[in-house]
Amino acid sequence: MTSRQEAEELVTLAREYYVSGFGRDSGFYGKPGSIIETADGHYAIDIYGNRLFDTETCASACYLGFGHPEVMEALKTEMARMPSTTPLFVPTAPLLRLGEKLASISPGDLKYSLFSANGTDATEGALKIARQYWKALGKGGKYKVLHRVPGDYHGMSLAMISASGHTFRRSPYEPLMAGFVSFNAPHCYRCPVEKSLPDCQLFCARELETVIRFEDPDTIACVITENTNTGLGIVPPPSGYMRTIRDICTKYGVLLIADEIITGVAKSGYWFESEKHGIVPDMLCIGKSISAGCGALAVTHVSEQVGRVLAESGNLHHGFTYGGLGYLAAAGLAGIAYIENHDLLSRAQEIEGIMRARLGTLASQSPVVGDVRMTGTIQGVELVSDKTTKSRFADPREVAAFVSEVGREHEVLLNCQFPQYGNIITMYLPLTITDAELDLVYHSIEDVVQRIEQRYL
Ligand SMILES: Cc1ncc(COP(=O)(O)O)c(C=O)c1O
Incomplete structure (x- = not known):
């Protein structure tokens, strides 16, 4: 495991010498999930020892998880x-x-x-x-x-x-x-x-x-x-x-x-x-x-x-x-x-069915879930400040950071990417995700939604 001192050194190295090709500024490094020590199955382990369920799987590349x-x-x-x-x-x-x-x-x-x-x-x-x-x-x-x-x-x-x-x-x-x-x-x-x-x-x-x-x-x-x-x-x-x-x-x-x-x-x-x-x-x-x-x-x-x-x-x-x-x-x-x-084609369709039903119900009940969209294990939840006008939040970057923060409280890596287009929680779930892990992901999103309602409405 990375020691605290080494973790600090790595953050300094990232800020001093590393250039992100994905538009991240140096302030990003030092946050949970910002530098990875290892990844194991469906989990990312960062240099602080946080073990987070990864809903992103490197935009679907690791579709069977890491190190299958x-x-x-x-x-x-x-x-x-x-x-x-x-x-x-x-x-x-x-x-x-x-x-x-x-x-x-x-x-x-x-x-x-x-x-x-x-x-x-x-x-x-x-x-x-x-x-x-x-x-x-x-x-x-x-x-x-x-x-x-x-x-x-x-x-x-x-x-x-x-x-x-x-x-x-x-x-x-x-x-x-x-x-x-x-x-x-x-x-x-x-x-x-x-x-x-x-x-x-x-x-x-x-x-x-x-x-x-x-x-x-x-x-x-x-x-x-x-x-x-x-x-x-x-x-x-x-x-x-x-x-x-x-x-x-x-x-x-x-x-x-x-x-x-x-x-x-x-x-x-x-x-x-x-x-x-x-x-x-x-x-x-x-x-x-x-x-x-x-x-x-x-x-x-x-x-x-x-x-x-x-x-x-x-x-x-x-x-x-x-x-x-x-x-x-x-x-x-x-x-x-x-x-x-393992017939994972059928499982991908099943995962879509489970999440469509659960997130669909959430959308019908919550004033901030504007739209739920998916194809198989690739899923998006669009958050809005007003469902009637479909207005986006005034500061999508702040909302995106809040989504990630709440996700981390549940030990889930949630990505609310492309603030340029508003706030869409974007997930590329592994094909091997278990039902218990689907529950974990769903409950983290449910909590995100409730906390956003409390904080921003
Ligand atoms: C739809 C699509 N096309 C092309 C690319 C580019 O792939 P790469 O990053 O491997 O060059 C990506 C990467 O995310 C992608 O999502």
Whole structure:
């Protein structure tokens, strides 16, 4: 265990030498949960010895919790065999077997896997492939990327912030890249065009057609989108939305890229959320949990048609020194096998059902729970200061800090992320969460809600 003196030294080091890529200032360090000593199963243990149930699992990467025994065993075995990257960037057996497995669990004719390291590599790879695909077919004028705003986060590179919908992540780096065009993301609770279902007849999806026609389909390479807009605080698309987007892309000869870096691999209750919404994208981006949270591994998974055109057109240039480490693939395969052997797809759906019922009741009773949204184990609770007007709290950062503080009293790490969009408690629960732990999480949120009512109303 970290001694008090060492803990103080570490806080000083964090304040003196460490730069956060997630916008945290030095005042953050020193709070419970701000520097982690270790993590064990569903719990994070910080340098002060606090043992906190983690509802965030690194935005779903550790979907079986931390250090899952079967995953660790697979990781260690493969590390003993091939402990590094390979000579000449060639693959190892686990990577090839993971590629085969993905082809069997992904929807439709998605087949080929381009491995890389981070999710950002996978999404940017998809954009590069889209442009190369159209060039190979003699349509090099199709280069534009259409993407949704706000929310829809696709990564941190200059290209991927150009394709993302977080103003706070875009504005410090402007001017952004040319050739990126945005359209409105759906948000039934806060509709950007102030319409509502069913009368709107999915205006938000049909708007894409207007944008494509205005921009000229002959200039558009692809649409990139999350299914559930995790970047906006867990906003699932309305029923039929993704199918309409798919149909419009097909009609105008535009490739559809589904970013399932977060939602991919079982967490939605389906292997991939695209399946839940009845679509087959042309490319599927997978990251985070594809290594069961053990390290940087990501995939741009493409359809038979896209893969064939690329193969015929010559070389693809999107490879990385550490893009496809075999031991990470072995860990990922062990994670997938564990899901299959324990029917965790059904469990993810069950977890959604349990929490939807409990949080739904809480929302109907509390004046500060504006909306409850979820897809499987990925869940969001939006807190508002006035339910009628849906007003946000005057100081969302202070409310977010209070939510975390109350959570910690229950020994639960609660994240109320994106104060830019208000206060949304955002959870990526492990697929292996027990019923007792679901109780713990629910009761911590119930207490948060009551204390917010007392403090802010
Ligand atoms: C939906 C989505 N796409 C892309 C990324 C980028 O992944 P990475 O952080 O591995 O580069 C993330 C990361 O959180 C994400 O949530």
